Amino acid sequence: MSGHQHTHTDHTHSHPHGGPAHADDAHPDWAAFGELLELSADVHTPAVEQTAEWLRGLLGGPVRRALDIGSGPGGATCVFARAFADAEVVAVDGSPELLARARDRAARLGVADRVRTHLAELPEGLAEVGDAELIWSSKAVHHLGDQQGALDRLAAALRPGGVLAVAEGGLSLRALPRDIGIGRPGLLTRLDAMQEEAFAEMRAGLPDTKETVEDWPAMLAAAGLTGARSRSFLIDLPAPLDAPARRLLHADLTRLSDHLADRLDATDRATLDRLLDPDDEAGVERRPDVFWLSAQTVHAAVKPR
Incomplete structure (x- = not known):
């Protein structure tokens, strides 16, 4: 995970660690992740709210229109609709099912009058x-x-004085002690390394893929924007973890276990099986030492007037 931080909110909007619901990693079936993405949006809402306040300070004026590119079920869309009370906020995604969830979420949160959805690949x-x-x-x-x-295309769509913000990278999730009493210590660190390998393979399989040094502030500057800067936002939920975050962790580890099945050795596979067993006292649904600690890094820059 490290630089790419494939966390529980990682789709083109934020989607789970564990990869797609079918074999083609470069073209995931994000609609199959709907419930998991909704859980993720709930857990990460406080961090997105902090992000919105930071972005407010970077903007040169009022926000009349905002775009959430790769919105998924609309978690960030709805946060921005609440944070910028005069703005129309458009959720843009390639999944009709996830856009339907975004509309439902906006209705539940009382911002449906200012949230729009746009289907686009x-x-x-x-x-x-x-x-x-x-x-x-x-x-x-x-x-x-x-x-x-x-980034060049997104920068071109900014109005003068507007801000482009991309959430990429951060710190990988830690949710368990280094030594959990079963298997070999350091399980999550090994899973991180496996995910980096899987991520590189996914990138290599994308259409028209280009190798890029992922220096996001430099990339924003290359897109013609100014004042590029980065800030990280922490999710810190101490043990014992509450039920929604625990459900998200269980679902995420389940997909991760499936996605990395060919990379896991027998010991780590057996450890994950126990962690995912709802009847095992050592499992994440029962053990008292489960927590959630991660950070999301946001890179932002301004379009010159």
Whole structure:
């Protein structure tokens, strides 16, 4: 995970650790992750709220229109709709099922009058979304072969004085002690390394993929934006973990176990099986020492007036 931080909110909007619901990693079936993505949105809402306040300070004026590129079920969409009370916020995604969840979420949170949805595949659909003062994208760009090209397109859609913010990287989730009393210590660190390998293979399989030094502030500057900066936002939920976050962790580890099945040795496979067993006292649904500690890094820059 490290630089890419494939966490529990990692889709072109934020989607789970464990990869797609079918074998083609470069073209995941994100609709199959709907419930998991909704859980993730709930757990990560406080960090996105902090992000929205930080971005407010970078903006040169009011926000009348905002775009959430790769929105998934609309977690960030709805946060921005509440944070910028005069803005129309558009959830842009390639999954009709997830956009339906975004509309339902907006209705539940009382912002449906200012939330719109737009069905578009990336990167081709970026030309259709129109312009905005704020453009947000969480872990969408790393699913596109030409990451710099995608940033160039997004920067072109900014109104003068507007801000482009991309959530990429951060710190991988830690949820268990180093030594959990079963298997070999350091399980999550080994899983991180396996995920980095899987991520590199996913990137290599993308259409028109280009090798890029993932210096996001430099990439934003190359897109013609100014004042590029980065800030990380912490999710710190101490043990004992509450039920929603525990459910998310269990679901995420389940997908991770499946996704990395061919990379796991017998000992780590057996450890994961016990961690995922709802009847095992050593499992994540029962053990008292489960926590959640991760950080999401956001990179942002401004379009000159």
